[in-house]
Structures are given as C-alpha cells and as structure tokens.
Amino acid sequence: MKARVRLFARLADLAGTRETEVELGEGLSAADAFRLLCQRFPELADHSDSVMYAVNAEYVNSDHSLRDGDELALIPPVSGGDRAV
C-alpha cells in the first residue's frame, strides 16, 4: 500500500522534491506519514507544528487515516494574494 505525497513552497525546497511516496502501514495517519518523511528529509522536522494536511485535495485533520492510492499534500501556511495589502 502506498500514498503519493506532494510538497509545496518551503517544504518542497527543503526536501529537494515536489513529489514522493510513502509506504503505508496499518492505520497510518497523515501525521504518521509526515514523521516517516522526516526520517528521509530531516529538514522537514522543524515544520511539524505548522504543516497542514490535505488528502485528495481536501483539508483533513492530522489523525486522518490514509488509504492505498491516496494523494497526501503537505500544506505550509498559505500566503496567496498579498496579506499586507
């Protein structure tokens, strides 16, 4: 069982990739997948408090269970438009 993982902005720069995969164990959550990714990409670990998760393009809680074939996105705090306008 595998989930596709997408990374954006600062997290993509830190990991050096915009896309990877995680092998899913039984009942693995979005936060569990992030912890596994931090073993591969240690630079991500500093961002565990601010990252948000989306599964199949919808925001989910960190305890959301992943299923085979899911697309997990690691969402850094957003800054579209210009918040200082």
Added chain:
Amino acid sequence: MLFEVTADPLHPQPLIDHVRKDESGAVAVFLGVVRDNSRGRRVLHLEYDAYPEMATSVMRGIAEDAMERWPLTDVAIQHRTGRLEIGETSLLIAVSSPHRAEAFAACHHLVDRFKESVPIWKKEVWEGGEVWIEGEPVERS
C-alpha cells in the same frame, strides 16, 4: 462561476465580463498587485507556488459560501503562479450583485478568506536573498 490558477498574466476585463449578468447592478473587482517593498526590504520580484487542483476547489468552496451569505449574481477568482514582476497582478476577484453593498462586502470577505485558506504560497526575492512568506497556521477542528 470561474476559478483558475494560471501562469499567464491576469486581465480584469474578461473576469468582469464573466460575472456581469443582466440582473447585476454592481461589479466589485479586487486586484492584488506586486509591491516593490516588504518589511523594509526592496523586493525585486515574487514567485508563487500553488497546489492548483486544490486551490481551485477551495476557491469554489469560499465562493459558494459567499453566494449563500449574500444575494450575489456571480463570483470569479483567478490567481497567477510563477515569477511576477513589480506591478503585475497576482490575484483577481470579481463579484457581481444586484446592488453595490453586497458586492463590496462579499469581495472584501472573499479576499480575506482567500488569504487564509487557498493553498498558494509567495516567495519574496530581494537582492542577495529570498524567503517564503508564510501566514499564520490556521487552526482546524
């Protein structure tokens, strides 16, 4: 309704034409544009990254919420990605309604909601450095 993430330059008139209906008496338009300074630094250009499939679906969600809250006739939102120079438009929001008060209120509301929820990120590039700008993480229950 129209929701788009694009690397192409944004132009307000097509979006205005898209949201204007015969029952509309007002169209409010917001343009977010690239400023040449930020926190005391001279900005050379910006780069935007996006999760396009999710960004358009979150845009649709906040637009549908606004359509329920105000009697609007249409909403359209576009955001640009890639490298943007000073003065270029990064965000376009157009709202039409029978009367002006709802168009102003909904447009203001949509800009605020956009900035807190749509998965798009901005990098400021200045002489000798660059930084991803990150808003406050949003609490989700």
